[in-house]
Amino acid sequence: MTKRSFSRKGLRAKTPSELIHSDLCGPMNVKARGGYEYFISFIDDYSRYNHVYLIQSKSDSFEKFKEHKAEIENESDRPSSSTKVVDKTRNIGQTHTSQELGELRRSGRVVRQSNRYLGLSEAQIIIPNDVIEDPLTFKQAKNDVDSDQWIKAMDLKMESMYSNSVWTLVDQPNNIRPIGCKWIYKRKRDQTAKVQTFRARLVAKGYTQKEGIDYEETFSPIAMIKSIRILLSIATFYDYEIWQMDVKTAFLNGNLEESIYMVQPEGFIQKGQEQKVCKLQKSIYGLKQASRSWNIRFDTGIKSYGFEQNVDEPCVYKRIINSTVAFLVLYVDDILLIGNEVDHLTDIKEWLDTQFQMKDLGSAQYVLGIQIVQNRKNKTLAMSQTSYIDKMLSRYKMQNSKKGLLPYRYGIHLSKEQCPKTPQEVKDMSNIPYASAVGSLMYAMLCIRPDICYSVGIVSRYQPWM
Incomplete structure (x- = not known):
């Protein structure tokens, strides 16, 4: 036959x-x-x-x-x-x-899940396969199909820099080499992979900074994913409001204690002052101490409004007045507001808006690459990383790979002997982002996929030899 x-x-x-x-x-x-x-x-x-x-x-x-x-x-x-x-x-x-x-x-693909999981009649996620790559340089941005959007985004960023008095133009001091800077471009997408905004960010080349001269301490905390999960569970059980806010140009709010000089950003060099450099008055993205400076600034401000910092989780704050409860979670520049009274949360949002440039995102729907769907009637909340996982597969050229029922295939044995040994094998392996792929898997594992924990642990053993 x-x-x-x-x-x-x-x-x-x-x-x-x-x-x-x-x-x-x-x-x-x-x-x-x-x-x-x-x-x-x-x-x-x-x-x-x-x-x-x-x-x-x-x-x-x-x-x-x-x-x-x-x-x-x-x-x-x-x-x-x-x-x-x-x-x-x-x-x-x-x-x-x-x-x-x-x-x-x-x-594209449309995935429909039962309302038992999502708390809706049906949830639809459309993921296109023809995602356009973001430009990597200023020249690429000017020649991109969305060049008008990128130019507009850079203009808005520079307006924010000027309004916040981030730097002043000065003559370059003797024996001082200014650090460089570059533009980073990103199309911000929602859970359906649809472009929402075009973001241009000016980043300092902090890798040229020298410890003890350009910076001292760099550590700053961020909220743990498990803390966010716990608070979302509490909010679901007690039917609390879950709101989301974003701090615009968060790192620009941090104050610098050191004297740092930076070259003028590409595309925005002042005519007649080409030889001058930027003396930074406030922190910007890319500096070694940028995250720490912003965290100290926010921590001081939020405590002055009556919030108490959690002892074991420094990026979780609470404010309790009689029967009114409010929690605030800070993850770099993303904020979750959780509470039982709308008026109280509204007052907090208005106060935050007076202290920092904020963007009100309404009810939390898409946080840190995680889609959140809440059904308050049934007291259920679902978390999904469908868009993140599909984007990750596309990034590592595995979008057409065969799916399996188990996170680890039976009969596959990995060992150090399979790692590259010859110079040619090492050279070929250097073009494969092995460590980056393991890191992407670890984020999914920490968020909603604990079932792949064993598999990620196995493949992460061989990162030093890849």
């Missing part, structure tokens, strides 16, 4: 919902919450989007398809005249042919 060869030509849809490929998988060895043992997918042949649903039994498949079809019609505001479904059902442990599915190219 031989396998039937793939046909060169197949039916291709010309309109959305004309041809849908369906795949049913299960039963799983372990039931998901809610008793789900199967999942079914519907791939639209025209748009190449994949919708995945959890179901409890095979008999729910047709009802789930009717539900899916109704949703598609509602989204497109038009009924589909006729739909052809190519259905291939598979069980765990069995092979699955996909000849009828043809050549599927996914321009």
